[in-house]
Amino acid sequence: MKILKQLNRLFLILVLSTVLIQTTFADEKITNIWKTIETKKTANENIKEDVKIDSNKIQGIKIKLNDDDIIVNNELDKSKELLAGLFDPADNDLNLNMWTNSNGSEVKNLLEKLNSKELSSFSKKIMDIALLTNSYLPESDISSKEFLNFTIEHLLNMKDYDLIKKFVTKNPDIDNKEKLVRVIVDYHLSNFEIEKSCDFFKNINLISDEYLDYFKIYCLINENQNEQAQLLFDLKSEVETLDDFFVKKFEVLMGYEESNYIVSDDNILYFHLSHKTDKNFVYLPQVDSPEFIWNYFSNSNLFENLKFLDLKNIEQIKFMEKATNEEIFDEKELLNLYKKFSFDIDNLLNAKKNYKTLVDYEGRALLYQRLLLADNLENKLDISSKLKKSFDKSNLPKAFDEELSYMLKKMEEREIPTNFLTFYNQNKEVKKHKKTKIKFNNKVLHQSKAINYFQNKTSLKKTEKIVNDILKKIKKNKKYSFSSKDILMLESLKSDGIKILEENANLYEYNSQISSEIKSMIENEETGLILLKIVEIIGQNEIENLDRDTLSYVAEIMSELKLINLRNELLLKVLPLKV
Numbered sequence: 001m002k003i004l005k006q007l008n009r010l011f012l013i014l015v016l017s018t019v020l021i022q023t024t025f026a027d028e029k030i031t032n033i034w035k036t037i038e039t040k041k042t043a044n045e046n047i048k049e050d051v052k053i054d055s056n057k058i059q060g061i062k063i064k065l066n067d068d069d070i071i072v073n074n075e076l077d078k079s080k081e082l083l084a085g086l087f088d089p090a091d092n093d094l095n096l097n098m099w100t101n102s103n104g105s106e107v108k109n110l111l112e113k114l115n116s117k118e119l120s121s122f123s124k125k126i127m128d129i130a131l132l133t134n135s136y137l138p139e140s141d142i143s144s145k146e147f148l149n150f151t152i153e154h155l156l157n158m159k160d161y162d163l164i165k166k167f168v169t170k171n172p173d174i175d176n177k178e179k180l181v182r183v184i185v186d187y188h189l190s191n192f193e194i195e196k197s198c199d200f201f202k203n204i205n206l207i208s209d210e211y212l213d214y215f216k217i218y219c220l221i222n223e224n225q226n227e228q229a230q231l232l233f234d235l236k237s238e239v240e241t242l243d244d245f246f247v248k249k250f251e252v253l254m255g256y257e258e259s260n261y262i263v264s265d266d267n268i269l270y271f272h273l274s275h276k277t278d279k280n281f282v283y284l285p286q287v288d289s290p291e292f293i294w295n296y297f298s299n300s301n302l303f304e305n306l307k308f309l310d311l312k313n314i315e316q317i318k319f320m321e322k323a324t325n326e327e328i329f330d331e332k333e334l335l336n337l338y339k340k341f342s343f344d345i346d347n348l349l350n351a352k353k354n355y356k357t358l359v360d361y362e363g364r365a366l367l368y369q370r371l372l373l374a375d376n377l378e379n380k381l382d383i384s385s386k387l388k389k390s391f392d393k394s395n396l397p398k399a400f401d402e403e404l405s406y407m408l409k410k411m412e413e414r415e416i417p418t419n420f421l422t423f424y425n426q427n428k429e430v431k432k433h434k435k436t437k438i439k440f441n442n443k444v445l446h447q448s449k450a451i452n453y454f455q456n457k458t459s460l461k462k463t464e465k466i467v468n469d470i471l472k473k474i475k476k477n478k479k480y481s482f483s484s485k486d487i488l489m490l491e492s493l494k495s496d497g498i499k500i501l502e503e504n505a506n507l508y509e510y511n512s513q514i515s516s517e518i519k520s521m522i523e524n525e526e527t528g529l530i531l532l533k534i535v536e537i538i539g540q541n542e543i544e545n546l547d548r549d550t551l552s553y554v555a556e557i558m559s560e561l562k563l564i565n566l567r568n569e570l571l572l573k574v575l576p577l578k579v
Helices: 001-040 042-052 104-114 121-134 144-158 159-172 176-192 196-200 208-222 225-241 244-253 268-276 290-297 314-325 333-341 345-349 350-357 360-374 377-393 401-411 418-427 449-455 460-476 482-495 517-525 526-536 548-560 564-574
Strands: none
Touching: 104 268, 104 517, 104 526, 121 144, 121 159, 121 377, 121 526, 121 564, 144 159, 144 360, 159 176, 176 268, 176 290, 196 208, 196 268, 208 225, 208 268, 244 268, 268 290, 268 564, 290 314, 333 360, 333 401, 345 350, 345 482, 350 360, 350 377, 377 401, 377 418, 377 460, 377 526, 377 564, 401 418, 449 482, 449 564, 460 482, 482 548, 482 564, 517 526, 517 548, 526 548, 526 564
16 A cells, blocks of 8 residues: 555656646746836836947937936835725725825734724724725835735634625635635535535635645545645655654545544634544544534534543533533433432522532532423512523523423413513524514604615605705794704704705704814815724724714714715614614
8 A cells, every 4th residue: 555655656646747848848937028028118228238329410319317306205106106905996985095194103003003902893894895996005004915905904814704705705816815705605504515515615715724735635625636736745645744743634634544543723724624634534523622522512413422421621621601602412411411410409499599609510400400390470580580690691591491381381470570571572582583663753854754765765855855844844843952963963964955944044053073183184174084083983882882972073074085885874773763
């Protein structure tokens, strides 16, 4: 077998040499083409050396230039260097010069600060727009490579895998793309989507990256392209020392060895190879195991390995609880595990008190067993509420929500004691994300049908009539008081060109809040930098939780910049009544 492998290796290296020679000839042709182009470009300079000119036959003015007289502006082309991007500027009311007039040092300082912070969903969206819109580089103090590194860091921090995939696909030749490619292939592999991992990265032109080269070799084997896999393996082994773990797994994958029982969880590829090359693979994660281990377990066929949990092994029990909270296991499986704990009669009778003296998971097992023995409604509610609090305290809010809901639904609300009514109502239904609909109320300005304008459902002219008709009624209503949301809505509409009738113009007062710094930046058209400033203002706060002054300030800046789509999205989060 070893001799056969050596012969195969020799043959493959000969094939590789032939391919490399052909590639060299192709490269020489390409090089010759470029040499021809360069020769044509410099023809006017070389002609002085090739042709002797008789100055007596030439009439006109002669100008002699020394090297000192020639000024080269190295910054001339830099300002028009297009940054790697994903979005068309027009999609978000921007333009290619959104960064051009900004100081690169200020941009870098702000990006360093923001990339180290937790951001809300709306802040993340603004950062996406700022960093992923096709635009020109700032004129000074920042290179395209530095800007790209900030963009890559942002994408990695946000973990928006679809966005990363689109960005790499559209910008296949960027530096450091390996970081982004690895995130995508690891993401798919951790979800046991092997084909998606291989399909994505095999079409990307990679610079040298050991991990992705190993991944490519594995993908070739997985696609039954063993000869190509061996060729790539041999090529790498000729120029570098290969990782011993990967070499041993490669031997098994290629059929040179029967099996290999070494396990590694250093990364998702090695963990997958550990599973792939061991028919009797057994691995019990720890509570603090990396996220990719949890994802892999939840999407592969490894559940059966967890049926034989040792009740004396704390880590295994905690793993089971966490897996249930992550919806890897059904809640009934965890509750059945709790039944296996052994408690004496005294502990069961005094469970409401004794559970506090036990470790958290053991206390939950005691409460659950006592819940099964509860003899009346109030006892069931009391014990189940304590059990729910214990789960919540251990940051396991979803480990007991469905079974609790099922139990509460079997109870009649009219029979629930008053002191447990809140607990009953809060847990009877499992909380799910619901799509909300806008409900109009034409008696309140910011809840009126004028909101349709911000959804692009009503024209500016029609909205102008709706607004003035409502203002006319409000003027007659002495009890109506303009809220901050009413003013926010009106000022946004006015900035878009809606005209308020003169008789309705003085119903409220409003003074611009934009600072002199932002005004100066708006005048200088530093839109990209202003977007970063807005992210800094909003930070980790969701739009719905912003105070009225901050909300008004941000909306006014967006109106001044004519970032209409972004501003409208902001307004639709806070203005309308939703049901």
